Amino acid sequence: MGKIEDAIQQKEFKDPFNKVVVNILYTQSYLVTAQNALFKPYDISPEQYNVLRILKGQAGVPITVSSIQERMLNKMSNASRLVEKLKSKGLVLRSECPNDRRQVDILITQKGLDLLHDLRPLLEQANKNFINLNLEEIETLNNLLDKLRG
Amino acid sequence: MGKIEDAIQQKEFKDPFNKVVVNILYTQSYLVTAQNALFKPYDISPEQYNVLRILKGQAGVPITVSSIQERMLNKMSNASRLVEKLKSKGLVLRSECPNDRRQVDILITQKGLDLLHDLRPLLEQANKNFINLNLEEIETLNNLLDKLRG
DNA sequence: TACATTTATATGTATATACATTAAATACAC
DNA sequence: GTGTATTTAATGTATATACATATAAATGTA
Numbered sequence: 001m002g003k004i005e006d007a008i009q010q011k012e013f014k015d016p017f018n019k020v021v022v023n024i025l026y027t028q029s030y031l032v033t034a035q036n037a038l039f040k041p042y043d044i045s046p047e048q049y050n051v052l053r054i055l056k057g058q059a060g061v062p063i064t065v066s067s068i069q070e071r072m073l074n075k076m077s078n079a080s081r082l083v084e085k086l087k088s089k090g091l092v093l094r095s096e097c098p099n100d101r102r103q104v105d106i107l108i109t110q111k112g113l114d115l116l117h118d119l120r121p122l123l124e125q126a127n128k129n130f131i132n133l134n135l136e137e138i139e140t141l142n143n144l145l146d147k148l149r150g
Numbered sequence: 151m152g153k154i155e156d157a158i159q160q161k162e163f164k165d166p167f168n169k170v171v172v173n174i175l176y177t178q179s180y181l182v183t184a185q186n187a188l189f190k191p192y193d194i195s196p197e198q199y200n201v202l203r204i205l206k207g208q209a210g211v212p213i214t215v216s217s218i219q220e221r222m223l224n225k226m227s228n229a230s231r232l233v234e235k236l237k238s239k240g241l242v243l244r245s246e247c248p249n250d251r252r253q254v255d256i257l258i259t260q261k262g263l264d265l266l267h268d269l270r271p272l273l274e275q276a277n278k279n280f281i282n283l284n285l286e287e288i289e290t291l292n293n294l295l296d297k298l299r300g
Numbered sequence: 301t302a303c304a305t306t307t308a309t310a311t312g313t314a315t316a317t318a319c320a321t322t323a324a325a326t327a328c329a330c
Numbered sequence: 331g332t333g334t335a336t337t338t339a340a341t342g343t344a345t346a347t348a349c350a351t352a353t354a355a356a357t358g359t360a
Contacts, residue, residue, distance in 0.1 A: 002299040016288045017277035023295045028178035029224040074179040102308040102355045127167035132300035138166045141294045145173045149152040150282035252325045252338040
């Protein structure tokens with residue numbers, strides 16, 4: 001039984017709202033810790049992986065830094081610096097946008113696509129290992145999280 | 151409609167496991183962003199608040215740094231440095247443990263307790279504002295998150 | 301055109317996370 | 331008791347988050 005009360009040794013919560021906030025924060029840490037361990041041998045972080053995933057979704061169409069930012073899981077993150085890290089590893093290309101010289105077009109490289117291809121089966125298996133829910137429960141959970149945010 | 155597909159502009163997911171991971175990470179960021187804004191005028195971060203909350207739960211009984219670490223929402227965080235930040239703000243006291251000089255006893259100060267007291271009603275209201283679920287849905291969500299972690 | 305406003309990206313700084321290492325104290329084997 | 335292993339906390343370093351500010355380019359308006 002992985003009850004949140006046992007996980008953080010807290011007997012009771014002020015109210016159910018407080019408890020569910022703590023539970024979401026704790027579960028996020030549980031998942032990110034697992035992701036970190038998975039990505040570490042590939043010298044990539046969960047956040048860098050997420051940016052690569054966004055770029056792959058573009059299927060060859062370049063995307064600006066601000067568009068990446070909008071699609072990131074954490075809107076307060078810093079797409080500019082994450083892209084710089086990925087570029088230094090040869091996983092993305094950066095080029096000035098011809099029709100608006102403020103913007104920068106980002107493209108994933110073949111090396112970036114290969115990395116995602118290698119990681120995909122590992123990530124799929126890890127998700128199944130770390131998420132002890134059946135498909136119906138996952139759908140309920142997704143719907144509740146969507147509703148939570150209003 | 152706060153569907154995760156719209157929130158991060160991603161049409162579909164590889165599988166339901168992948169989708170629920172993304173949904174939890176995104177929801178955590180949504181909640182922490184709200185917490186940051188709430189705590190900012192009080193010059194405290196969500197993580198520092200969490201450590202104060204743990205100390206208050208001790209009801210005057212000192213607790214070691216490693217015990218704080220075990221009870222934190224993020225097990226990979228650094229209790230030693232967070233305690234140092236709180237001490238420099240006068241919110242906690244640190245004293246050498248008499249029976250084991252490796253350990254350090256931490257206690258929340260009256261100033262720390264006062265801060266928690268001031269924040270409590272704000273946090274309660276914020277939680278209600280930001281969590282668009284009824285009590286039954288919250289309970290279901292808590293149970294699903296507990297089960298997810300196994 | 302000139303000038304203010306807005307937009308896109310980069311950068312500066314503080315805090316936190318992730319993980320390795322160090323230093324000191326304690327526990328344990330012999 | 332001596333020497334080794336373990337435990338506790340602190341520290342070092344890289345990455346990421348949070349948010350303010352800077353810089354350059356584009357846009358809007360008198």
